[in-house]
Amino acid sequence: MSLNRQEKAVVIEEVSAVVAKAQSIVIAEYRGLDVASVTVLRKTARESGVYLRVLKNSLARRAVAGTAFEPLAEQLTGPLIYGISADPVSAAKVIAGFAKSNDKLVIKAGALPNNLLNQEGVKALATMPSREELLSKLLGTMQAPIAQFVRTLNEVPTKFARGLAAVRDQKAAA
Template sequence: MSLNLEEKKAVVAEVAGQVANAKSIILAEYRGMEVSDMTVLRAKARASGVYFRVLKNTLVRRAVTDTPFSMLSDHMIGPLVYGISDDPVAAAKVLHEFSKQNDKLIIKGGAMANYVMSAKEVANLASMPSRDELIAQLMGTMQAPVAKFVQTLNEVPAKFVRGVAAVRDQKQATV
């Protein structure tokens, strides 16, 4: 079913709004995928905070015009699904993981601001930890010295108590 001019303008405005906040856009060909598989993929994308839609390439080309993603227009060929995310890794991770399970989803490429990525680069990006995982690793690294310091401070009185207990046990054994 074809969209009228007002509906097309609304779609372009919606996509342009998503692109304005995006850190990455991933393109994948979905030719031959079953509807049930696409529904599962949509749910995974939604859970990861990824804007995920099947869109007409001409409408997306209009939406990315005059944005850092405008170089991606040359790669918008064929039936594509678009994953747009404000987390640079999230869209790549969702689509890459799903493409491993479903051979009908083929990642064609992607882009980060002013940089177009090949399918291999998208796979490399997907293997990186997400922002939340990196923050968790950083917090663990920052917490480790403090935890070790507290453990060391706690060891001094514990060692003293163990020494006093050993002396007590020794005195009781001699009595």
């Protein structure tokens, strides 16, 4: 079903708004995928906060024009599904994870702001930890010395209490 000019303008506006907030875009060729598989992919993407859309390539070119993702426009050929994410690794993780279990979905390219990625670059990006994981590791690393110091300070009164309990038990046994 073709869209009229107003509907195309609405689609371009919607996708442009998402792209403006995006940190990564991944495109994959979905030729041969059945509807059930695409539905599973959409559900996974929605749960991960990834905007997933099948879009006419000409509309996608207009949506990325004038943005940091403009170099991606050269890669927009064939039947493509677009994964757009505000997290730099989420879209790559979702699409690469699905592509592992379904060989009909082929990652074609991806982009970070002002940086075009090839298929290997997208797969490498998918193996990186997410922002939340990195922040939790950083916080754990920062808290470790403080927690160890607190345990060390807490050990002095604990040893004293154990010593008193041992003396009490010794006197009670005598």
